[in-house]
Amino acid sequence: EPEVTQTPSHQVTQMGQEVILRCVPISNHLYFYWYRQILGQKVEFLVSFYNNEISEKSEIFDDQFSVERPDGSNFTLKIRSTKLEDSAMYFCASRPQGNQPQHFGDGTRLSIL
C-alpha cells in the first residue's frame, strides 16, 4: 500500500537556524497538509496546499513558515528562523481528489536547542 514518507525522522537544529522538513505524498494525491503536535498537546493544523498554492493556513503559520512543492513529488515545510517553541512533531498528510480521507506520514520530530 502506498504511504506518505517524511524525512528526516528526527531533526536537531540550533535556535535561529533555518530548517526544511520534507514529505513525499502519495503519488496520485492532489491535496497536501502539514500539522504539528507539541509534546503533550493536540495535533494542530498548519497549512493546506492544492494546485500549487496555499488553500488555507492557521494562525500558527506566520511569516517564518513557508511551503513548496519544488517538483512533482516533494512537499516541503520551511521554517526560516527557528524558535524554541517550534520544537514539535510535524506531520505531513495527503489525500486524493474527491471526498477522501487524509493519509499521514510518520512525522518528523524537530528539536530546537
Add this chain to the structure above:
Amino acid sequence: AQRVTQPEKLLSVFKGAPVELKCNYSYSGSPELFWYVQYSRQRLQLLLRHISRESIKGFTADLNKGETSFHLKKPFAQEEDSAMYYCALSKPRAAGNKLTFGGGTRVLVKP
C-alpha cells in the same frame, strides 16, 4: 470556530470488556467526523469516518447531531487495541478540508 473535545486522556480496561471513547464537537454546520488511531511507533491511521457507517476492527461510532457527539465503541476490547485514539472533524467540501483534532485518548487494554 470548530472544536473537538475528548474528555478522557486515558482509558484502562481489561481484555474482553467494553470500551467507549467519548468525543464531542462544536461546529455550526454538518461536519465530517473521523476517528484516527496511532499504534505504538506507527503513523496516524484512519480507523473510521461517520459517512462510511461501517465497523472496523470491531469498532463503531455513531454521529449524534443532537448531542454533537461521535463516541467510539467496541463491545469486547482486545490487547491489540491498545493505542492512542484521536477524534477529528472537517468541514465537508471545504477547499482545504483541514482536520481539527481532539486531544486524544490513550487506551490501555490489560490482559
